[in-house]
Amino acid sequence: MAYEAIRIDIDASTHVATVTLNRPDKLNSFTRAMHRELSAALDEATSAGARALVLTGAGRGFCAGQDLADLDFTPGAMTDLGTLIDEHFNPLVRKLQAMPLPVIAAVNGIAAGAGANLALACDITIAARSSNFIQAFVKIGLVPDSGGTACLPQRIGMARALGLAITGDKLSAEQAERWGLIWQVVDDAELLPAATRLATQLAQQPTRAIAAIKQAMRASTTNTLDQQLDLERDLQRELGMSHDYAEGVAAFMEKRAPRFEGR
Structure with missing residues (x-):
């Protein structure tokens, strides 16, 4: 355009x-x-x-x-x-x-x-x-x-x-x-x-996690504590299956800089 x-x-x-x-x-x-x-x-x-x-x-x-x-x-x-x-x-x-x-x-x-x-x-x-x-x-x-x-x-x-x-x-x-x-x-x-x-x-950071942080922080202004705890659980479950989580853990264990891809 x-x-x-x-x-x-x-x-x-x-x-x-x-x-x-x-x-x-x-x-x-x-x-x-x-x-x-x-x-x-x-x-x-x-x-x-x-x-x-x-x-x-x-x-x-x-x-x-x-x-x-x-x-x-x-x-x-x-x-x-x-x-x-x-x-x-x-x-x-x-x-x-x-x-x-x-x-x-x-x-x-x-x-x-x-x-x-x-x-x-x-x-x-x-x-x-x-x-x-x-x-x-x-x-x-x-x-x-x-x-x-x-x-x-x-x-x-x-x-x-x-x-x-x-x-x-x-x-x-x-x-x-x-x-x-x-x-x-x-x-x-x-x-x-x-x-x-x-x-x-x-x-260079795990941008998928950043997007989830944005979502959770903004939801907190209207959610109850129970709703927020459930949202954190659901987002963490999803991110725990991501490439960047696996890469972050591997980099930590191998004592090297992580190579995040936002996925």
Whole structure:
């Protein structure tokens, strides 16, 4: 597929895919067309055999959320935001979280609205020191979407989550790290190298197990303890029959580095 608003690069030697939101003049804000391209790029990365993925933004921002110019504000014919979310933003969050490989967000510059929550929907979020996260929805009379009302209180507690959502204030990358909202802050020049190094490291790991870890951790927010114990049992049974488990045990016994294949 030819892309206009997305760039994708897949390094065959490291099995790392880098997907870049590529509307820098619009701070990489989303249009419907961009949603379709990003979904296709994620599918392409998986089908091409990528074992880790980095998601970042071109230019001076990661993503400013929804491009308001792509919406209709004509009285009586205004864009139904529920339909827009149902058709584009929610499927994107679900796809990111269900991908059978680790997904790293490399946040440069501003991450606002759905753009902030897109970064938080990834498995690991690394941010440049100069970047900021903004739950900007309240500024235009809306509620955080793209998983924001779930992710924020789970990670930083209700008091901080409500404060960010109700005020719409900027949260610096360094404060986001201190609060536990994101994984790591790095110097601006180190952002993409750091994300790529981590992705390269994870691509050599048992990615099938990583996918199961993602599934189990996210299920824990709604499961009872009994349900979670059963899920752990079922996942462990499945992984215990995998190539990577056999390889990991063999490597341990033979005192050598394992050669995982993600199967």
